[in-house]
Amino acid sequence: MDIVVALRSALDDPDGVVVRTDVPVLDAARTDQSGWVADGAPAAVVDARTVAHVQATLRTCSALGVPVVPRGAGTGLAGGANGTDGSVVLSVARMDRILEVSVADELAVVEPGVLNAKLNETVARHGLRFAPDPASAAISSIGGNIATNAGGLRCVKYGVTREAVLGLDVVLADGRLVSTGHRTVKGVTGLDLTALMVGSEGTLGVIVGATVRLVPVPPGEPATLGAVFRTVYHAAAAAAAVVTAATEGAPRPSTVELLDEAALAGIADHLGPAVMAETVGSGQEGGVFLLVEYDGPGATEAALGAAPRLQAEGGTVRLAGSAAERDRLLTIRRSFHAAMTARGRVLIEDVAVPRSRLAEMFDRVAAISRDHGVAIPTVAHAGDGNLHPNFVFDGDVVPQRVRDAADALFRAAIELGGTLTGEHGVGVLKRHHLGDELGDDVLGLQRGIRRVFDPQGILNPGKVD
Amino acid sequence: MDIVVALRSALDDPDGVVVRTDVPVLDAARTDQSGWVADGAPAAVVDARTVAHVQATLRTCSALGVPVVPRGAGTGLAGGANGTDGSVVLSVARMDRILEVSVADELAVVEPGVLNAKLNETVARHGLRFAPDPASAAISSIGGNIATNAGGLRCVKYGVTREAVLGLDVVLADGRLVSTGHRTVKGVTGLDLTALMVGSEGTLGVIVGATVRLVPVPPGEPATLGAVFRTVYHAAAAAAAVVTAATEGAPRPSTVELLDEAALAGIADHLGPAVMAETVGSGQEGGVFLLVEYDGPGATEAALGAAPRLQAEGGTVRLAGSAAERDRLLTIRRSFHAAMTARGRVLIEDVAVPRSRLAEMFDRVAAISRDHGVAIPTVAHAGDGNLHPNFVFDGDVVPQRVRDAADALFRAAIELGGTLTGEHGVGVLKRHHLGDELGDDVLGLQRGIRRVFDPQGILNPGKVD
Known part of the structure; x- marks a missing residue:
């Protein structure tokens, strides 16, 4: 069955409002801020509005064995979210609501498409901020910040994105929705799947919700x-x-x-x-x-x-x-x-x-x-x-x-004891060097973990590997 | 083949200096600070001095299908390191050297058996400290702090152990030695296996070395x-x-x-x-x-x-x-x-x-x-x-x-949106409630990850599951 037909049926989208196939949309999804353009074109871009859209997309692609490229604001610098030939680009850019801000618990619950700057603007009135500040803050989304473990200028004092994520809602390759982590700053029940998702560049699941930690804005002028x-x-x-x-x-x-x-x-x-x-x-x-x-x-x-x-x-x-x-x-x-x-x-x-x-x-x-x-x-x-x-x-x-x-x-x-990517991610551009840094044994563990989350290998194949 | 004979041969320890079978030693390894005592007794306690001892022990236990219980200072509060009947308790308590302190990079490289207080005493002269401060700091080891993602009194300002670990050396169930993470504070090459190891309670591998982050001691009196x-x-x-x-x-x-x-x-x-x-x-x-x-x-x-x-x-x-x-x-x-x-x-x-x-x-x-x-x-x-x-x-x-x-x-x-363990771990005592908090899907992912690291299931079986 044709993937576009299947998706439109599964998402109840006969007119193609969510499941887009217009050439400019497909073309835009082939690239990011790195300038790298994928060969060929994706079969469709799903402009998901709801968790149900994400689940239906992944269920359908799983059933048909079609690769899925999760994507947010498209501001990546390593090609990680670029739509490869024949893939379905699953964009969560329009899932951009801030669902909750808790001053008492110093956290926000957001959809993945919320822009970093937008979240910061919203929580600033409570004297709070989301600490990670990639140079792309005005145009990059929280979901993408999490998927790449984004850094920024303030990390030297305030840490990286991993330290700012308390819990995640994730849709797995087969369409199941799972929640990881807590609304608490402490919590050690089982393996830390939240930290594992941070920086996983769309290879383990699609982030559809995040409970992020907020920190007080320092008083006074810098x-x-x-x-x-x-x-x-x-x-x-x-x-x-x-x-x-x-x-x-x-x-x-x-x-x-x-x-x-x-x-x-x-x-x-x-x-x-x-x-x-x-x-x-x-x-x-x-x-x-x-x-x-x-x-x-x-x-x-x-x-x-x-x-x-x-x-x-x-x-x-x-x-x-x-x-x-x-x-x-x-x-x-x-x-x-x-x-x-x-x-x-x-x-x-x-x-x-x-x-x-x-x-x-x-x-x-x-x-x-x-x-x-x-x-x-x-x-x-x-x-x-x-x-x-x-x-x-x-x-x-x-x-x-x-x-x-x-x-x-x-x-x-x-x-020199360093790493080939401090904060941008591996994506496509650095995948050939992954083994040089990690070694075969660690690479083998990573591949094994990917198979646990995505046995068919439909999530972002050919990236970070 | 008898596991004790096999271990003594593999570790070149004919006199049982490293591979202990004396009853008081076996008995002591059955319990921790929780007071929970394992039924039966372990077959042996390996008092490892070197990474090679740890590798040989895991290779041997893998070959014979014998369960291994990784153990540090034995100060846990959930029974996670208690030696179960017929198991080999693999203690790294004697691997307690501080291998390096770098003031410039604000980090220390340590063996897992170093006590938290000992590390802090050593680095204090450089104006630095290891931030995690479990109440057990005087008697608990860094390896155990990492294996349980230990918290403490200062977490409200300084964070938990996960935020203080940059990289790890880990011996896998089959005896292979792998390194995860970096000496840098930023680094996003592949999945964050370092964070995954933190809090894994001996179920994914045995931590034999850690590169931990140090932070400046705040000046003045509190x-x-x-x-x-x-x-x-x-x-x-x-x-x-x-x-x-x-x-x-x-x-x-x-x-x-x-x-x-x-x-x-x-x-x-x-x-x-x-x-x-x-x-x-x-x-x-x-x-x-x-x-x-x-x-x-x-x-x-x-x-x-x-x-x-x-x-x-x-x-x-x-x-x-x-x-x-x-x-x-x-x-x-x-x-x-x-x-x-x-x-x-x-x-x-x-x-x-x-x-x-x-x-x-x-x-x-x-x-x-x-x-x-x-x-x-x-x-x-x-x-x-x-x-x-x-x-x-x-x-x-x-x-x-x-x-x-x-x-x-x-x-x-x-x-109330919380968790059944904030900082002590699941171990044996809370394993029956794991599913209540995580749900079957997340539990399934965790079990899958365990199988990737330890296909035979010899690492801490019956714990955290």
């Missing part, structure tokens, strides 16, 4: 420092110094972002000399930029305490004296992606290394750049050792020398 | 409040008030402990009227006690800010003005367990409910106490909604009316 260093080593050492100063009683910074020389040069081209002069100071060509922010009580004192630590590494330091000045410092960091995309197609990588190996990893990036003859402007969540080396190129196809350089990056990160 | 309330409702409301005050900009308390009327009465009997008078004040018979502590910068201001919130619920509040006074307040809480065991055998339960349902849960405890004619003195990690109702009885066998009351407790916690 205090923000910008510092320019001569080399990336000095900047990395300064980043380490302000983070580990917490062991001497200093507060933990809430953000520590490093822009290397190539990244800062690209931003300078993009923003122009006037903006740069009033932000990072004039005569700073060739510099490396570090953005450090503190929040909560005592933020300003903390920033004042951090300044000498940055200066000790040779940093020219500026403490934002006003909201406008803070905004200018943040704009430097925020302009990175726009500065890159203004130059051409961008491939964003996402390796992470132990914080103590950050300078070494920058060395490797420099060597790989030289060896392969490609520029690799890099921004790092320096407090977490998480680097985003960027490749810019012309045309739709990633050039071979860029692929080779990316492969070398992954190998270097793993050699 | 500020501690004791408050006495007329009823448990007032105390629960006050606990909620000081925790959720964080949404209005107040700091988060690091400890919020509630002792109900029966618990405080028991402690008063144990410590005597003089101690009670100088600590909780005289004329406080029939009261409910709340201990609230703040740490880090501004702790005293935070405590002063909390006092009116406690008073608003009718609390008679005392702020510790000296280290000695603080110690007296903490002694009230610390004396709870001793006060109970002075009266007889104790069964400690461990339910958790959403914080907003805490007062309701105390209502249920009171009703269950009346219905079954048993006293149920209760202490709660009130900030987490985690209650430890205690049953005290004479003799070695848990009386039927206590069992019935405990069953009623589990049902009540689940009804």
